[in-house]
Amino acid sequence: MYLTILYRGSLISCNYGCEYCPFAKRQQTAAELAIDKQSLEKFVNWISQHPQHQFSILFTPWGEALIHSWYQQALVKLTHLPNVNKAAIQTNLSCQLDWVEECNKDKLAIWATFHSEWVSCDRFLSKCLQLNHQNVKFSVGVVGFPKFKSEIAALRQELPNQIYLWINAVKAELPNLSPADREFFQSIDPLYELNTKHYPSFGHSCRAGKSVISVDGDGTIRRCHFIKSPIGNIYDSDWETALYEQPCTNQTCHCHIGYVHLDYLNMNQIFSSGLLERIPDDWTIHKS
Template sequence: MHLSILYRGSLIICNYGCEYCPFAKKQQSAIELAKDKQELTKFIDWIEQNHQHNFSILFTPWGEALIHPWYQQGLVRLTNLPNVSKAAIQTNLSCKLDWVEDCNKDKLALWATFHPEWIKRDRYLNQCLELNRRNVSFSAGVVGFPKFKQEIAALRQELPNNVYLWINAVKKELPKMSQGDLDFFEAIDPLFPINTHHYPSRDRSCQAGKSVISVDGEGNMRRCHFIRQPIGNIYNSNWESALRDRLCSNETCHCHIGYVHLDYLELDKVFGEGILERIPVATLGKN
């Protein structure tokens, strides 16, 4: 069996302080961070022990994980396991990148978000160019606030053509945006319109809970990050029995890490193998 897992442990802190983000203001003690590290080690041990299955993993931390050595080493370990096809992580790309050389880079991928208010564009760009030089797959992206338009346009010009630059639609801001802003975002990211919807999902078939699950630091399995009800625990001997067809119980789904698994949208055709790290099949660089 192949299973994709979106892992979110106990980490809830970040080295940036984005205005719109609740994790920007949080603190964690050394004890809490040690717990996160312990949970991550246990999770990776479990992946290794379940060698009869094949896994793709996306880390979706509530905060920045890659500044902590245990996430870097976790990716090194995971990408070198024979039963792991992919290990990817959402990051602000502020960390050093030398550790990627110890990974199996064919299996490593980064979802790298540019935060113009927290990092200078040239520093972020250099990090992207370093990933390119080191042959690491990644998607770059920016939250779609019109105030970032100049930085986004410049970044698109500077990034290599083979790098996809996604724009995350700020759903509640969309009605206030001009057609010019919407056209601008679509010119940068041809897939931007896909991200602008709340997709009807109630009673629709979704891979979440079947071929993709979310797992927290204690091993609780959920269908996805958006339905709180656990469906099992990976540390129970019969964990596989929780995986089956289920219809979505939420009214809508609006986040890439969720709706890409809604069957009727057929977004597996758009993203293929890059569905977790948000890299489309087609090269969507600058025109």
């Protein structure tokens, strides 16, 4: 079995304070963080105990994970497991990057987001250039507020051309965007318009629930992050019976980590092996 897992543990704290984020500058107690650490280590061990399956894993924490050593070590361990094809993570890239050298970098991928309110372009760019020097696959993203246009333009100017810079469309703000704003975002990210839509999903075939699942710190399986009903638990002996094809029960899907798995959108043709880390299959083609 080839299975993609979106893992989200109990981490809900972040070292940044973005005004649009509910987890901004939120702190957790040492005891709460210890639970998250134990859950993550249990998950990594579970992956290693199922060598008959091939896994691709994306960590999608509610907060910043890579400032914690246990997430760094989880990526190190996972990238060296023969039954792991890829281990990727969403991050603000505020951590040190020395741990990267311990990874199998052929399997490591980074989804990095630039928050100009909390880090200078130069500092963030230096981390990107370090990853590039370390030969790590990564994409860079920003939240699509017009007030960040100058910082976005500066970042695109300085990033190597082969690094994809995506714009996360703020759906609630789309009606307020000027044509010039949308044209600017499209000039930075040729795939921007893909992220502006609420895709019809009810009754449609989706890989979520069959070959793609969401797993939380307790091991609870859900079809995806956006359908809250549990379908099983990876720590149950019969966990595999929970995985089968079934149509989506939500009316629409508008987040990249969700709609890319809808079969009718054929997003694999765009992202191929870079689906988890949000890198188009051949960025140089899209860039040109």
